[in-house]
Amino acid sequence: MKPRDVVVFAVVTMGLLLLPAFYGRANYLLHILVLSGLYAIPAIGLNLMLGYTGLVSLGHAALAGIGAYAVALLTVKAGLNFWLALPLAAIASAAVGAVIGALCLRLRSHFFMIVTLAFGLILHSVMNNWDSVTGGAAGFAGIPRPDPIGFAAFRSLPEFYRLTVVATAAVFAVQALLVRSQFGRVLDAIRQDEILTAFKGIDTTAYKLAAFAIGSGIAGLGGALEVSYLRVAAPSSFDMVESINLVLIVVVGGAGTLLGPILGALVFVGVPEYLRLASEYRLVIFGALLVAVTLFARRGIAGLFAPRRAKTA
Amino acid sequence: MMLALAEQVFNGVMLGAIYVLVALGLMLVYGVLRVLNFAHGALVMLGGYLCQFVFSHVIASYPLAIAGSIVALLPVGWVLERGVFAPLRDDLQNQVIASLGLVLVIENLVLVVWGPAALQFRLATTQVLVPFGPLRFSLQQFLVIGAGLACVAALFAFLNFTKFGTAVRATAQHPGAALVVGIDVGRVHAVTFAIGTALAAMAGSLLGPLFLVFPQMGDGPLLKGLAAIILGGLGSVWGAVIGGFAIGIVEAVSTLVIPTDYRDAVAFIVIAGVLLLRPHGLFGRTTRYEA
Numbered sequence: 001m002k003p004r005d006v007v008v009f010a011v012v013t014m015g016l017l018l019l020p021a022f023y024g025r026a027n028y029l030l031h032i033l034v035l036s037g038l039y040a041i042p043a044i045g046l047n048l049m050l051g052y053t054g055l056v057s058l059g060h061a062a063l064a065g066i067g068a069y070a071v072a073l074l075t076v077k078a079g080l081n082f083w084l085a086l087p088l089a090a091i092a093s094a095a096v097g098a099v100i101g102a103l104c105l106r107l108r109s110h111f112f113m114i115v116t117l118a119f120g121l122i123l124h125s126v127m128n129n130w131d132s133v134t135g136g137a138a139g140f141a142g143i144p145r146p147d148p149i150g151f152a153a154f155r156s157l158p159e160f161y162r163l164t165v166v167a168t169a170a171v172f173a174v175q176a177l178l179v180r181s182q183f184g185r186v187l188d189a190i191r192q193d194e195i196l197t198a199f200k201g202i203d204t205t206a207y208k209l210a211a212f213a214i215g216s217g218i219a220g221l222g223g224a225l226e227v228s229y230l231r232v233a234a235p236s237s238f239d240m241v242e243s244i245n246l247v248l249i250v251v252v253g254g255a256g257t258l259l260g261p262i263l264g265a266l267v268f269v270g271v272p273e274y275l276r277l278a279s280e281y282r283l284v285i286f287g288a289l290l291v292a293v294t295l296f297a298r299r300g301i302a303g304l305f306a307p308r309r310a311k312t313a
Numbered sequence: 314m315m316l317a318l319a320e321q322v323f324n325g326v327m328l329g330a331i332y333v334l335v336a337l338g339l340m341l342v343y344g345v346l347r348v349l350n351f352a353h354g355a356l357v358m359l360g361g362y363l364c365q366f367v368f369s370h371v372i373a374s375y376p377l378a379i380a381g382s383i384v385a386l387l388p389v390g391w392v393l394e395r396g397v398f399a400p401l402r403d404d405l406q407n408q409v410i411a412s413l414g415l416v417l418v419i420e421n422l423v424l425v426v427w428g429p430a431a432l433q434f435r436l437a438t439t440q441v442l443v444p445f446g447p448l449r450f451s452l453q454q455f456l457v458i459g460a461g462l463a464c465v466a467a468l469f470a471f472l473n474f475t476k477f478g479t480a481v482r483a484t485a486q487h488p489g490a491a492l493v494v495g496i497d498v499g500r501v502h503a504v505t506f507a508i509g510t511a512l513a514a515m516a517g518s519l520l521g522p523l524f525l526v527f528p529q530m531g532d533g534p535l536l537k538g539l540a541a542i543i544l545g546g547l548g549s550v551w552g553a554v555i556g557g558f559a560i561g562i563v564e565a566v567s568t569l570v571i572p573t574d575y576r577d578a579v580a581f582i583v584i585a586g587v588l589l590l591r592p593h594g595l596f597g598r599t600t601r602y603e604a
Binding site for chain 2: 126283
């Protein structure tokens with residue numbers, strides 16, 4: 001990692017943290033940025049799988065839902081402190097992700113995609129129908145905002161905004177460190193040519209499983225923060241449409257680029273708000289954008305700025 | 314209890330006929346073009362809307378409305394094949410992602426044009442109840458099963474007894490070799506996608522009068538169709554037929570023992586189970602590392 005990149009990262013994060021000081025009254029802007037961050041976090045998890053390892057998971061939102069309902073149950077039903085519940089929620093998502101991953105990874109390419117879709121639907125069906133635990137279709141209400149730590153409280157919008165910035169930056173940093181590590185290079189190799197990688201004596205299934213579990217854990221973290229912000233966990237936040245939205249965010253932003261998921265989330269949440277689009281037009285446009293990216297701009301929005309990556313396979 | 318079971322089995326066969334139509338379209342397009350088209354359900358839905366539109370605004374004849382829906386949907390399929398899937402040939406991951414984008418485009422365009430409210434599509438002639446042993450079913454249900462079986466027969470005959478059908482099978486087996494023996498592979502692809510589109514229009518037209526016509530009406534059939542071709546093993550007509558009917562019957566019968574809320578999950582638990590135990594479907598052959 002170049003020192004310059006670290007400096008840019010620190011400056012941008014600090015700038016975003018200071019934003020409420022200048023735009024303290026611009027609650028709408030902060031709300032949009034919080035929502036973008038809450039989409040960006042699970043999208044970063046999916047980017048590790050889809051962008052870097054080549055695992056197209058079509059049930060990612062459901063794994064975010066595991067973290068969301070875990071944090072809801074742990075804080076409301078078990079009365080746990082939010083900061084204890086949050087890592088447990090991420091671990092729960094990673095564990096469920098590991099189990100589902102272990103099953104799905106027995107299959108390849110299109111079969112893999114369909115089974116991830118199937119597991120996403122099954123998980124959503126449980127969230128939607130297990131009324132006594134999840135609150136069913138009406139959702140799980142009364143989830144608290146995070147408990148204060150010392151001076152830092154997270155109740156108001158600017159406070160939660162700062163938390164979202166820190167969380168997104170932290171997850172972004174984890175992504176950057178992971179993909180540039182030895183581990184990340186193996187994932188990259190698997191995406192480019194799994195058979196060749198296996199021939200190097202690498203247990204590719206174990207690496208793919210690890211990517212699946214880490215991606216799921218990150219998704220769970222995002223889901224937990226999301227329901228803490230919205231104060232309610234609704235199954236519709238974790239359905240197939242949301243899973244497809246996450247794919248859309250990653251691919252349009254730039255799959256396999258560090259900034260892709262964040263750019264994708266900002267565009268996905270911000271642009272329709274800016275243009276005041278009705279939701280059906282928004283999805284027409286993003287659907288068309290998704291098709292266009294696959295046809296003409298494989299590296300998404302991030303790829304338009306970045307230098308061309310060396311051509312491989 | 315036996316009567317309830319018999320009724321649900323019949324309902325399952327009827328649902329299964331729809332799933333078979335969807336599964337055949339998916340399977341043909343996958344088998345020949347190597348495209349896993351998630352937008353197939355959106356085509357089914359569009360077929361339902363077009364049929365309803367023709368029936369209530371152009372000509373009040375159900376068979377002609379179905380024909381109209383098929384004719385109107387063909388250009389849509391042609392645009393998808395030429396504009397999106399042909400340029401992405403052999404790039405499975407991006408084809409799937411693009412087809413997800415197409416789902417968003419088609420479903421939400423329909424929302425813009427027809428609005429979010431479900432449309433009524435009531436056919437007086439096919440609502441008539443027909444006694445069947447001690448039970449009574451609507452004529453539409455018999456029609457669905459009959460039309461489904463007729464399409465299977467027609468497709469089977471086309472693939473096995475016509476010269477072009479042989480070309481389609483040859484292309485499915487090996488596009489390169491097909492090209493060498495002088496088959497116009499591009500044309501085979503276009504015709505195959507057109508057949509898939511026509512099957513989608515047919516499924517949508519049959520589904521519309523059974524329930525309602527609404528923007529998400531294709532989602533369920535798409536997922537069950539995917540389930541069916543997986544159950545039957547990708548790439549065989551009979552696999553898709555058996556898979557489709559099996560999913561329909563399991564789903565309908567399961568409502569007797571499991572809360573109906575979980576009925577969609579049932580099909581997927583079956584699929585996940587089958588894929589994990591027999592990764593190439595009940596009738597599929599094993600090949601390793603297919604791209």
